[in-house]
Amino acid sequence: MTDHESAGTPPGTEPAPAADGSPAGPAGRFLARIALGARHLAAGLRHILTTGHQSDEEIRRTLVLRQLEAHDAVRDTAREELDAVRRRITRLELAGAEEGWTPEQRQQVRMLREERRRREAAARDMGRVPFVPVQPTADQIRRARHKGSTVRLLGLLAFLAALSWLLVQRPALLAPAALAALIWLWWSGGHPPVLAQRPVPDRLLARPELDPDAAPAALTAAPGQDDDQDQDTDLRHVTTADEATARIAAALAKRKVHVRSVAPAVRTAYGWQADLTLREGTVADVVAVLRRLDTDFRVGTGRTLAEGSTDDSAIVTLRVLTSDPFANPPAPPVRPPLSCSILDPVSDIVSLDGEPTPLYLAGTSVLAVAVMGGGKSSLVRDLADYVTACRDAVAVDIDPTGRGLGPLRRAALRTAYTPEAAEAELRRLLAEARRRTADLGETEDVWQVTPTTPAIVAFLDEYAQLTPEGKGLAIEVLRIARKARISLVVCTQDATADVMGDAVADVFPIRVLMPCRKADIGVTLWPSAVSEGWTAHHLTPGDDHAPHDAGRCFIWAPGHKRPILRYVPHIAPHDALQRAQERLDAGLPTLTATDGPQAAQAAAQPIVAVMLDAFAAAGAEELTVAELLDALAAVDPGHWTQWDTRPDRLAMGGREIKRALKDAGLPPVPTVRSKLPGRPSAYRLQDLKSALDETG
Structure with missing residues (x-):
């Protein structure tokens, strides 16, 4: 043309x-x-x-x-x-x-x-x-x-x-x-x-x-994919990399996962690992079929894991566990009393490939989520074993249900086993955090941890059982206590927003997901975490007859941002009890003054300590007798609630406060008329401190 x-x-x-x-x-x-x-x-x-x-x-x-x-x-x-x-x-x-x-x-x-x-x-x-x-x-x-x-x-x-x-x-x-x-x-x-x-x-x-x-x-379907659906995908007895690669590719094709290529599978101590290059879609498409892949590969539930690459969204690492990687975990290390430092990491938790998982606890709070039988007690016992072996840290045991640290509870500096006592202890920790922060020098960013000024690690189990006031105090401690080197290790069976609150999980630098519900994962991490490979809901909790996946976990923490399966070694109760007694016999660190001479004297005067804590927690210069009675009743309800049913409760309680202050060796502390409605009797912080100065 x-x-x-x-x-x-x-x-x-x-x-x-x-x-x-x-x-x-x-x-x-x-x-x-x-x-x-x-x-x-x-x-x-x-x-x-x-x-x-x-x-x-x-x-x-x-x-x-x-x-x-x-x-x-x-x-x-x-x-x-x-x-x-x-x-x-x-x-x-x-x-x-x-x-x-x-x-x-x-x-x-x-x-x-x-x-x-x-x-x-x-x-x-x-x-x-x-x-x-x-x-x-x-x-x-x-x-x-x-x-x-x-x-x-x-x-x-x-x-x-x-x-x-x-x-x-x-x-x-x-x-x-x-x-x-x-x-x-x-x-x-x-x-x-x-x-x-x-x-x-x-x-x-x-x-x-x-x-x-x-x-x-x-x-x-890719060309020939229908034929692949009939191909054997059992990986349990495969011995060569070529055969494992072919079976992995066939299983993916069967489950309609569009891959451009499957890199040669690598034999590991636990089974097989292969890198996939997706032709389309994301790692979420692989995660969505993991349970079906468990069936294809003939492995146990939750034994196929997927991890997306942070550098290339098309790359997904697939791990298939044909054997138990934690069948023979390393024994928990034996730690003599006062042999550790809270400034060093605890590295007992092992990963899928046998590598340790170092975690720093000084000023770093932990959230652990696990259903019953998930192994939460093993995690808490392992962390408490390390803290109580430190020469520069003390443990505080808080459990509104009364169990606490179990065999390690005697190595704790303080304990609180009722909702009311837990609230009082959290109030005390908040006051301690505020005092420490106020005492920081001009060139100090965080509290200097030493054997005489130790870090505090409070183990708070069953967060959901706290009183509403206790939950608010716990959140306050979490938000301000990092600089004071005060940490909370919070354990819960339910991390959903109704229990923990949508904003609470974000304040934990370390988050541990043990066998739990799918809904817990999105609240603890972020909404799309499950689709990115954080599949703790695939783990099976254990019981008295079979451990199953108890102790297995995923950890999100500084230096550990990948969905890698890990395991917490179990410390037997009788071993933990023996270690606690050894540490108690050797002497545990104690808390010293953090608020000048008044705090030093208050350490030997319980009522003064509680009153100072109440002033610090309220951030007030003046508290009414009723407010002080409430603070004292939270610490010793058996004594300070005996007048609750009487119409003259404030008068009787006021007299008992005066008597207790006199028994503590203080000169008379005057009361004043508050400007609140009804002008109730009140104590001023300055008057209490002046009385302490006179006894110094």
Whole structure:
């Protein structure tokens, strides 16, 4: 085909040649080329206006793409609205923890949590609905082509109208525009348009959902995949890397995981490990089929693990446990009394590959989540064993249910085994944290830990059983105690927002997930943690007859941000009891003064210590007798609640406070009339400190 034919120029319409066979002079040749260029432009413009450059397949894929975008937009909107509800809950949780709750705020949070549950359920339901396109008919494709032509024609007319208006308004532009048009026509005269359909754009070919034979959810099978479904995928007795690689690839194909390649499998102490390169999707697609892969590989529940790469989102590391990596864990180390330092890491917990997991506890709080039988006691016992062997740390045992550290409880500096006592102890820790922070020097960022000024590690079990006031105090301690080198090791069976609060988990630098519920993982870490490989809900809790996965865990902590399975060695109760007694016999560290001479004297005067703690916790210079009685009753309810049923409780309690202060060796501490309604009797902090100074 000649250039003129490709441009739609009818044969025989070429400019008439001169007598010598060429167009009549240079002007004639120029005009002939201009005319030819006009025909080329007209043909090319007509080709585009009529969408002749687009094939029916391109238009079909474009129409299906619009369906897919609408399908995804609904889900994106649902996720954005769910995230907005979660952010509102988090803001309210933070405000309630810092400023206290009002009844309206509590009701608002309850309503938002209910809305969040509904939206999460709706999002899950939508996620289960695959994308099933409605393929356009030939008539719909013709209408789409006609609509495209109309839109292009209207656009051209609008452009010409705008250009004409501009030339009328600016006549000086007419000459440059005419010159540009002539140059364009002359150039087009030598470049005939290609009046053919273009290939389908890559952006439309890259989406498998747009294929004419796409299966629901766009999970199209790779060539030969149907044959792979019948291939043996049992990995228990495989001995060669090639065979393991082939079986892993076959299982992934069977489960519709689209991989570009499977790197050669590597034999490990626990089974097999292989790196996958995804052709599409994310690590969430692999995590979603892990339990089915357990069946394919013929391994136990939760024995197939997936981890996404932080450097390349297409890379996923798959680990298959054909044997128990923790069948013969290292024995817990024997630690003589006062042989450790809280400033050094505790490294008893071992990872899947046998490497230790160093954790620093000085000023670093821990959240451990495990259902009953998950191994929470083993974790707490292991950490407490280390803390009580330190020469520069003391342990505080808090458990509202009364069990506490069990065989190690005698090595704790203080204990609190009722909800009321736990609240009082948390109030005391908060006061200690505030005193330590206030005593920091100008060049000190954190409390200097020494054998005479030890760190404090409080083990708080069954967080959910605390009183509402106790939970608020625990949150306050968590938020301010890092600089004071005071840590909380908080254990709970339920980390959901109803129990822990949406904002609480964020204040723990170390988070341990043992066998737990799926809902706990998103609250403890972040909403998408499960889909990124943090699958602690796949672990099976143990019981008295079979340990199962008790003690196995995932840890998120400084230096440990990957979903690696780990194990906490178990210390037998009789061994723990023997260690506690040895440390008690050798002498445990004690807390010394942190608030000047008054605190030193108060250490031997329990009532003074409690009163100073009450002033510090309230941040007040004056407390009423009623407020002081409440603080004293929290520490010693048996004594300070004996007048609660009497109408003269304040009078009797006030006399007992005066008597106890006198018995402590203090001179008379005057009371004052508070400015509160009713002008109740009160004590001033300055008067109490002055009395302590007189005894010094």
